[in-house]
Amino acid sequence: MEHKNLTLEHDKNLIDNILDIVDMRYIILFLYIIRNDLFKDLTDKAVVESYERVLMLDEIFKSNVVNFWDEEFIETYIDLGLIKNVRSVRAFQQKDDDFILKLGEETITLENDKISVPDDTLYLIINKKFKFLKRRNFNLALTRLKGVRCEKSSMIHPLIFGIGEHDYTLSDDFYYILDQYGNIYQAIKIEVTIEGFYQRFNEIQEKIKIFIKIFEPALNTKPIMKKIAKAIEESKDIIQYLKDEKVELSDKFNFDKINKNDDIYQKWNSQLLTLLKTRNQIEQLDKKLIDLKNHYSGKNKKYRYLEFIEKISFNEDEIVDIIQNSLIDYRNELVKINEEISKITEKELKLLNLDYERLIIMSSEE
Structure with a gap:
């Protein structure tokens, strides 16, 4: 009987090959980091509620973020480059409470227990860390990751899923496989x-x-x-x-x-x-x-x-x-x-x- 889901037992070589290709590796790993290190796999309701509460604001001041988000969340959020007008935690700490934070026209949203990451946002997160990644290669990698042929069966494994026209989320199968290996961040x-x-x-x-x-x-x-x-x-x-x-x-x-x-x-x-x-x-x-x-x-x-x-x-x-x-x-x-x-x-x-x-x-x- 053919296996249907991505598994470590059947697909370890496939996963290794995917992660050896830098364009695909960073897409996968940063989607994992967003889900695991930023949003705690959506298991902490306080994190989810505080994030959504801030996103609802017309203007987001530093004081809003400090009041609603914990220190670890703020540090990770800034490290990923999700606040466009703040480069570092140190710079954030030096801002006045009434400083208006810019999250960009599009940002990460939480919908139906899924973390939805716009492709532009994901590219900027990766490019902040790895300048050599080109947008064309990034786009091609996104397309490939939506359906990768299994090496052991006729199955096509979706490693990421598209949400709407431009948003993406990591597949649960891949997330839980990666989660076995330790501290990806x-x-x-x-x-x-x-x-x-x-x-x-x-x-x-x-x-x-x-x-x-x-x-x-x-x-x-x-x-x-x-x-x-x-x-x-x-x-x-x-x-x-x-x-x-x-x-x-x-x-x-x-x-x-x-x-x-x-x-x-x-x-x-x-x-x-x-x-x-x-x-x-x-x-x-x-x-x-x-x-x-x-x-x-x-x-x-x-x-x-x-x-x-x-x-x-x-x-x-x-x-x-x-x-x-x-x-x-x-x-x-x-x-x-x-x-x-x-x-x-x-x-x-x-x-x-x-x-x-x-x-x-x-x-x-x-």
């Missing part, structure tokens, strides 16, 4: 922390590449970057090593006629080498960050997402401590790199390169 927060750090890392990494491009665009290509890394690893003169490896560089790297004691050359050469070595540092840090993300994503991921949730929830193998301590160490590395890079400006480097090019011309004329 904590797992998401770990991801958010890593992704937030990675975003800052990428900004600094890109800045360094822009600086190096001013000196020589070819130095940013992957084959040459590998040779630079090897030269640094073997403590060799980087530019000379590239020449020995028959790497084609522009004429500005022909130092034969240049007085190497000249201040402009010294400054130009020193600045370039500093940038190349710093870029190598950040590439090594990139590998560490990818390894950290491999706990839950990527081709070389260590755990399927359900297992990741379970390990995070119970700190199995001290996974939470390892991730947190690693992030602290990596942050310290990034801070040091950023301190060095912040001393440099794009304008200064362009002027330095102009001075150096003039030096080349003058040296060739002598």
Whole structure:
């Protein structure tokens, strides 16, 4: 007899595959968080009544929310980005009691014992945490999740349900399966922390590449970057090593006629080498960050997402401590790199390169 409902026994691989796809994963997990962490699975009547009471108001003041909602509900509501003109709990606390809160034209509603989440609201919740999620991919994921073919039978499993034209809710089957695995909100927060750090890392990494491009665009290509890394690893003169490896560089790297004691050359050469070595540092840090993300994503991921949730929830193998301590160490590395890079400006480097090019011309004329 074919099974009809989504079950862990029959559909674990299907669920793992769904959660491995980030666009679908975040839709599922945030619908779960809204139901479980915000509304307590609608089991607490006081939470439901206080929420609906606030939504009935024509204008919602801070004092209304403080009076009707408990502290945990407010913190979760703000963390999910459901108050449009308040970014954080701290910002909320600093507002006056008569500050008018904006929940947006559409927001989460409770109807017939169902939590109804507008697609725009859900997208903004996810996009606040994970900027890389594109609306088109989000829309496609919504469509797919409304009917997923079972791997063990001819059944089609609806993982989410549409309510009206644009609202969605998580299927009960999926909710109760996820509920067995522990603290999903904590797992998401770990991801958010890593992704937030990675975003800052990428900004600094890109800045360094822009600086190096001013000196020589070819130095940013992957084959040459590998040779630079090897030269640094073997403590060799980087530019000379590239020449020995028959790497084609522009004429500005022909130092034969240049007085190497000249201040402009010294400054130009020193600045370039500093940038190349710093870029190598950040590439090594990139590998560490990818390894950290491999706990839950990527081709070389260590755990399927359900297992990741379970390990995070119970700190199995001290996974939470390892991730947190690693992030602290990596942050310290990034801070040091950023301190060095912040001393440099794009304008200064362009002027330095102009001075150096003039030096080349003058040296060739002598």
